Amino acid sequence: MLAYTIAIAVISFLISAYGIRFYAAPTCALFVKIIVATSWLFCVGMVLIVPTDVQVSAREVQPKQQHIALSLLWNITYWMCFLFTWVFNPIIASFVSSADFTVTARMTASIKENVLVYVLSTVVTVLGILLLIFSGKLTWEGIPGVISAAGNVFGLLVVVLLLAYGLVDVPRSIWRFSDLDSWSLYATRKVGKLHKKVEEAVSELKIAAALAMNMSKLISKRDSLRKYVDQINEEITSVIPLSAVQDVEIGDLDLDYELDHEGMVSLRKRCQRAVIVYHRSKYQYTKLVTSVQMTRERLSQLQQSGAHSQLLAREMGLKALAILCSLMSWCIILAEGTLSLRFPYADDLSMVSLLVRVCNENIVGTYVSVLVFLLYFCSCTYHSLFKMKIFSYYYLVPEYTDSYSLLLNASMLARFTAPLCYNFITLTKLKHTALTDSALAPMGQVPFFGRDFNVYYPIMGCFFYFAVAFNLWGTVIKAFRWVTFSSSLNFEDDDDDNDNDESDFLTRGQGVVYGNDTHLLDFGSVGAGSHHSGKGDTTKGGHGRPRSYDDDRELDTDARWKQAQERMAKRGTTTSSSSSRASEKKSTTASLDPNATSSDKLDSIFKGLLS
Numbered sequence: 001m002l003a004y005t006i007a008i009a010v011i012s013f014l015i016s017a018y019g020i021r022f023y024a025a026p027t028c029a030l031f032v033k034i035i036v037a038t039s040w041l042f043c044v045g046m047v048l049i050v051p052t053d054v055q056v057s058a059r060e061v062q063p064k065q066q067h068i069a070l071s072l073l074w075n076i077t078y079w080m081c082f083l084f085t086w087v088f089n090p091i092i093a094s095f096v097s098s099a100d101f102t103v104t105a106r107m108t109a110s111i112k113e114n115v116l117v118y119v120l121s122t123v124v125t126v127l128g129i130l131l132l133i134f135s136g137k138l139t140w141e142g143i144p145g146v147i148s149a150a151g152n153v154f155g156l157l158v159v160v161l162l163l164a165y166g167l168v169d170v171p172r173s174i175w176r177f178s179d180l181d182s183w184s185l186y187a188t189r190k191v192g193k194l195h196k197k198v199e200e201a202v203s204e205l206k207i208a209a210a211l212a213m214n215m216s217k218l219i220s221k222r223d224s225l226r227k228y229v230d231q232i233n234e235e236i237t238s239v240i241p242l243s244a245v246q247d248v249e250i251g252d253l254d255l256d257y258e259l260d261h262e263g264m265v266s267l268r269k270r271c272q273r274a275v276i277v278y279h280r281s282k283y284q285y286t287k288l289v290t291s292v293q294m295t296r297e298r299l300s301q302l303q304q305s306g307a308h309s310q311l312l313a314r315e316m317g318l319k320a321l322a323i324l325c326s327l328m329s330w331c332i333i334l335a336e337g338t339l340s341l342r343f344p345y346a347d348d349l350s351m352v353s354l355l356v357r358v359c360n361e362n363i364v365g366t367y368v369s370v371l372v373f374l375l376y377f378c379s380c381t382y383h384s385l386f387k388m389k390i391f392s393y394y395y396l397v398p399e400y401t402d403s404y405s406l407l408l409n410a411s412m413l414a415r416f417t418a419p420l421c422y423n424f425i426t427l428t429k430l431k432h433t434a435l436t437d438s439a440l441a442p443m444g445q446v447p448f449f450g451r452d453f454n455v456y457y458p459i460m461g462c463f464f465y466f467a468v469a470f471n472l473w474g475t476v477i478k479a480f481r482w483v484t485f486s487s488s489l490n491f492e493d494d495d496d497d498n499d500n501d502e503s504d505f506l507t508r509g510q511g512v513v514y515g516n517d518t519h520l521l522d523f524g525s526v527g528a529g530s531h532h533s534g535k536g537d538t539t540k541g542g543h544g545r546p547r548s549y550d551d552d553r554e555l556d557t558d559a560r561w562k563q564a565q566e567r568m569a570k571r572g573t574t575t576s577s578s579s580s581r582a583s584e585k586k587s588t589t590a591s592l593d594p595n596a597t598s599s600d601k602l603d604s605i606f607k608g609l610l611s
Contacts, residue, residue, distance in 0.1 A: 155419030166380025
């Protein structure tokens with residue numbers, strides 16, 4: 001068993017180390033990489049323990065030493081994931097996302113941000129425990145079970161829905177990718193969507209840089225705030241030179257930054273956010289455009305050479321894989337939906353349970369069958385989690401994932417891995433496992449949520465599965481016109497745009513992919529001469545207070561600059577008037593080498609638009 005433990009530790013470490021090296025941005029601090037890698041290590045280790053736990057628990061005579069060792073591993077991984085979920089990752093994430101200029105200030109902001117969550121969670125937990133104790137349904141010894149049950153219920157509420165969506169979308173995505181022509185058309189439309197996102201990202205980046213440049217003009221060299229604005233300018237100019245934002249017009253709401261420390265923090269936060277979004281949008285756009293062009297080129301070469309057999313073999317192979325995944329999805333949904341049901345002639349409809357019983361004493365067969373279903377189980381869940389549009393700016397991007405996104409990913413994995421593993425073990429219908437006898441043993445003392453919730457709630461996943469498969473979810477939302485609710489809960493590939501938008505995206509994408517409309521790649525005019533007022537939106541000012549457009553529209557740009565200069569004069573500082581802008585707008589259309597690759601051309605374009 002010692003060798004098994006070492007093997008799990010080594011495999012988990014290698015996977016975590018590779019993930020950090022592949023995804024982390026160069027700007028990520030070392031302590032963030034260590035925290036994220038450690039969190040991933042325990043999550044991967046927990047998943048790897050499941051097949052062995054099932055294989056050992058399925059034997060008629062369970063080895064006592066192995067059961068004790070597995071119980072110890074479960075306790076370590078479970079409670080470490082619990083700590084990373086609720087303590088380490090949130091505090092570090094708030095620390096790295098803070099835009100304060102000193103370590104002390106960032107740590108103070110992190111504590112203030114999390115203390116309210118901890119206080120509310122503690123109050124609710126204590127009230128719930130006292131209510132159960134005085135009602136006679138819980139003893140003092142069952143308090144750890146309440147904590148375990150609360151974490152499991154919260155995770156299971158989300159895991160079942162994410163799993164249901166993934167069980168539909170994973171086979172559907174594989175089937176869609178099998179036909180290169182259909183996938184190329186789908187990807188071309190998505191290129192048009194990403195093109196619009198890149199335009200917005202470049203516009204926001206230029207506005208943020210223009211704000212930093214103009215703020216620098218307002219603050220004198222002897223002012224105490226000068227070091228802060230210089231630091232902001234240094235950070236933003238590493239991505240875009242200030243000469244590229246000379247003609248950018250700044251809207252009313254963009255000027256809502258006080259000339260004090262809080263205002264500098266808010267401005268730095270906006271600049272950092274603009275840089276992160278720009279890098280992410282650029283990566284998505286470049287990767288997809290290159291992929292589509294290479295796919296079309298490869299398809300053209302195969303068609304010209306008459307190698308239709310290769311195309312047919314590829315298509316049939318992927319479709320066979322999609323059908324296999326669909327069968328596994330149906331098996332899992334059937335198992336989830338019949339956990340609480342008993343039929344006269346079919347007491348067990350769980351394919352996972354049947355495989356465990358058939359393999360019985362076959363150690364390798366049990367381990368492999370459980371591992372295959374478990375990996376598909378996890379893949380569908382996390383595929384759904386980070387395709388949600390609320391995570392569209394926080395998903396993992398190779399070499400460009402910032403510290404906050406890494407910590408958010410690690411926190412989500414740590415939060416949902418334990419409920420996911422517990423739900424999977426429930427599908428095996430084993431009465432006793434090392435997990436249920438160790439880390440989750442106290443949970444059995446909690447009425448309903450500790451014993452029965454994991455059996456009855458997965459039925460909701462079946463309804464959600466069919467709702468996603470037949471698009472009933474989107475139909476109901478659109479019928480009741482819950483537009484805001486729909487846009488926040490939809491997934492990245494959901495077609496929530498109207499027909500006009502879809503047609504426009506397809507036209508944009510075709511212009512980029514085929515190279516017919518080269519002006520689509522010219523982002524140079526984006527943000528220049530545009531009035532980014534944010535009409536209709538609700539924003540936050542320099543102190544985090546809400547501001548609406550109606551409150552601010554009476555103050556035009558000139559009045560705001562005048563007020564800013566008056567505030568600086570009261571503080572005894574001097575401001576220099578900005579020089580008139582007489583230079584003509586430079587064209588950012590890059591001169592591209594016709595022999596260059598698609599990736600090289602796109603890199604040249606992005607360098608040109610920021611020059």
